[in-house]
Amino acid sequence: EVQLVESGGDLVQPGGSLRLSCAASGFTFSDHYMDWVRQAPGKGLEWVGRSRNKANSYTAEYAASVKGRFTISRDVSENSLYLQMNSLKTEDTAVYYCVRDLRFGETFYFDYWGQGTLVTVSS
Amino acid sequence: DIQLTQSPSFLSASVGDRVTITCRASQGISSYLAWYQQKPGKAPKLLIYAASTLQSGVPSRFSGSGSGTEFTLTISSLQPEDFATYYCQQLNSYPLDFGPGTKVDI
Numbered sequence: 001e002v003q004l005v006e007s008g009g010d011l012v013q014p015g016g017s018l019r020l021s022c023a024a025s026g027f028t029f030s031d032h033y034m035d036w037v038r039q040a041p042g043k044g045l046e047w048v049g050r051s052r053n054k055a056n057s058y059t060a061e062y063a064a065s066v067k068g069r070f071t072i073s074r075d076v077s078e079n080s081l082y083l084q085m086n087s088l089k090t091e092d093t094a095v096y097y098c099v100r101d102l103r104f105g106e107t108f109y110f111d112y113w114g115q116g117t118l119v120t121v122s123s
Numbered sequence: 124d125i126q127l128t129q130s131p132s133f134l135s136a137s138v139g140d141r142v143t144i145t146c147r148a149s150q151g152i153s154s155y156l157a158w159y160q161q162k163p164g165k166a167p168k169l170l171i172y173a174a175s176t177l178q179s180g181v182p183s184r185f186s187g188s189g190s191g192t193e194f195t196l197t198i199s200s201l202q203p204e205d206f207a208t209y210y211c212q213q214l215n216s217y218p219l220d221f222g223p224g225t226k227v228d229i
Contacts, residue, residue: 035219037167044210044221044222044223044224045159045161045167045210045212045221045224046220046221047212047218047219047220047221050217050219061217061218063218064218097166097167102169102172104172104173104176105173107155107173107214108214109157109169109172109173109214110157110159110167110169110212111169111172111178113166113167113168114166115166116166
């Protein structure tokens with residue numbers, strides 16, 4: 001059974017840093033693209049970034065709103081995905097979801113989602 | 124960036140109704156579109172990918188169609204558990220943005 005469990009969400013001051021973790025199980029972690037998606041309170045979904053799979057050297061893509069501040073990484077030995085968030089802004093307040101991708105042809109769709117972890121940026 | 128719009132943004136319906144939600148892209152995205160369902164306090168759930176492929180385990184009353192710039196999600200006979208917010212998402216190019224959502228309410 002595929003499971004994604006996020007952790008690390010907290011209250012942090014503007015300008016601060018936080019690292020989110022996503023523990024993955026039930027599938028071969030290195031084979032899959034993984035994404036982070038966030039949802040501000042009462043708002044819609046916003047894609048944050050992507051980590052490609054081992055075959056693509058775990059390279060990453062980011063949304064413009066977080067590029068240069070957020071970094072996605074993996075620890076394959078721990079089957080874990082991370083989101084390092086620096087220079088946090090109040091507008092980064094959101095529930096952050098870890099997502100596994102399903103490959104269909106050359107495109108990757110978001111087939112499994114974690115339960116989310118809440119990040120609150122406030123003074 | 125590709126912009127997605129959804130219509131309507133809010134839909135009031137009854138059990139048994141046929142419901143159609145439209146998603147429009149600002150430029151052609153072939154069939155690289157997915158639909159998700161989200162209930163309050165829960166993570167989104169993949170319903171449809173590649174515009175018209177039903178995700179495993181999703182009831183057959185859900186269907187998707189379209190290509191290029193216009194797509195539809197149809198629920199053939201609305202069930203009580205279908206009251207939720209529905210999002211489309213384009214996967215043609217980065218950023219992999221979502222539409223603003225359509226809330227289906229009683």
